[in-house]
Amino acid sequence: MADSSDRFLASRLSHVEHVALYRKNLRLVCPRCRRVRILNAAGTWWLFTQRRWNDSLKDASQRFHCGACYEAGHGRIRPAIRITDEDETPGHQLPPPPERDWRRLVSRYRS
Ligand SMILES: [Zn+2]
16 A cells, blocks of 8 residues: 555544444554554454444554563553555454444444
8 A cells, every 4th residue: 555545544544433434454563573463443343332442543552462472471562553455364353243233333424
């Protein structure tokens, strides 16, 4: 993805909710070990909704930490989060939102 379109998206899609609606994903990179995990944005939105967390992309990294660094005794390293078109990382994915809740979100944005 080019830098300019990256910046455009970052300015438009400021919350996990927006990223999910645009059917993009979230790219989490550990600043320490550079491990990358691509999370499904719809699943992430649903997790944040259920827990009533603020889904601003600025604050979302506080809800994640690098599992590898944590197990190695480096504490909870917060990842850098970016919007991506890449496919989600197989394995440990968040469950998708129930159809009913997803449709409610989509219709809220259509009106
Ligand atoms: Zn790490």
